[in-house]
Amino acid sequence: MLCSQLHGSNFCDCLNWKGVCIYQEFYDNGNKPKEERKVFSCKVVDRILHEESLLIIKFEAPHKLAIDLAKPGSFIFIRSDENIYYDVPISILESDINTNIVTVMIEIRGIKTKKILDLKKEGNIVIRGPYWNGVFGIKNIEKQKNNHVLVLARGIGMAPMMPVLKRLIQNDNKVTLIVDKQPFNDIYVNEWLDKLELIPQEMNLIEKGQLSPEAKVAIKSLIKYNNVSLIHIAGADILTYKVIDYLDELERKDIDLSCCNNMKMCCGEGICGSCTARFSGHRVKRLCKVQTDPRNIFGGRRFI
Incomplete structure (x- = not known):
């Protein structure tokens, strides 16, 4: 159990927990555990x-x-x-x-x-x-109103991008969608894209572990000529990493980001630790519960 007070301590010692207060939820529920999902x-x-x-x-x-x-x-x-x-x-x-x-x-x-x-x-x-924590940067998505938004999707990331696209369009945003269908043979979400009246541009986004030259040209051009305010990345973590690196290279940290939460999950409640990731300063984050900007998730990450 994460809560030191529920362990019997007399003080709060949740140094590595940045989510909801477990003890407060326990107290508000009449000193009884809350029901599971x-x-x-x-x-x-x-x-x-x-x-x-x-x-x-x-x-x-x-x-x-x-x-x-x-x-x-x-x-x-x-x-x-x-x-x-x-x-x-x-x-x-x-x-x-x-x-x-x-x-x-x-x-x-x-x-x-x-x-x-x-x-x-x-x-x-x-x-x-x-x-509800399958996407990082929800606040960045929700605040977009009447803006131009770029969505990059690759592989199975085509599925979780659909609710994001729907919300962006509901908020009167103009959406440019670039899809890399690899490793599949087709774009199998066309049925739902047709409902939103969106026509995707097909493009190879990742090449030899790097952002492809054509992807870089497309991103740079759309940012320059369409004043893109948000880039949503629906794909593997490597795609998110490379897009963030490229935006840093372009010195465009002003552009909002959102992306898929690809962490391995088991309990979904922030307890089992399957979704934990270690960051610089010996910090541990439970990414099934943490909701923040993707730059905060992919910066200072330890891989050893």
Whole structure:
């Protein structure tokens, strides 16, 4: 347990905790532990498998849950049966509050995601949620009004970018979308992009571990001629790192950033430590709960 006072100490010693006060929540709840996130068994209404490695699942959720999952950065833990050890965190592609249909896109990689292949249409899917910290820099997204925004997406990052795109367009922003479909053969979110009347520009964003020359030209040109106020990065951490480095090279730290939270998660509550990362000064951050600017997440990070 993280809280020193609940351990029996007489003072607060939460030196490495920058989230909510656990003791205050305990006190406000009548000195009783708060309920954990609820587990739901939902009906699968559709199941589409692409390329044997990309699975789209649509399931019917309770109305309140569908509303909660409509926010940018929403994610859930899902599994195909009652085995809690097969929980896997998956970002929301779309949550339709009119039909209560929630859509997720899953890249089949390891034993947990392979287990999800057992799900059948008209069968049941077990989910735990809602959770909302799937995107860093939410405040930067929410404050954009009538601005020009650049969204860079690569691979499975195409899925969690959709709620962000929807919010940006709702706030009357002009969005330029650049998509790198690698490692897939197609852009499988075109169905949802059509609803937003967005046509993506296809481009190779990463080349030999670096930001590609064409990506650099596109970013520099859009910043110069379109007065871009926010860049949202939906992809692997390496893409976020390289974009931040390039913006530093251009001396454009004034541009707001947001990006996907790609940390490995297990409990989602900031307790188990699976999502912890170490920073300079021996600081430890639990990235399933920390909500801040991406520059603060990717700066001063230790990799050993």
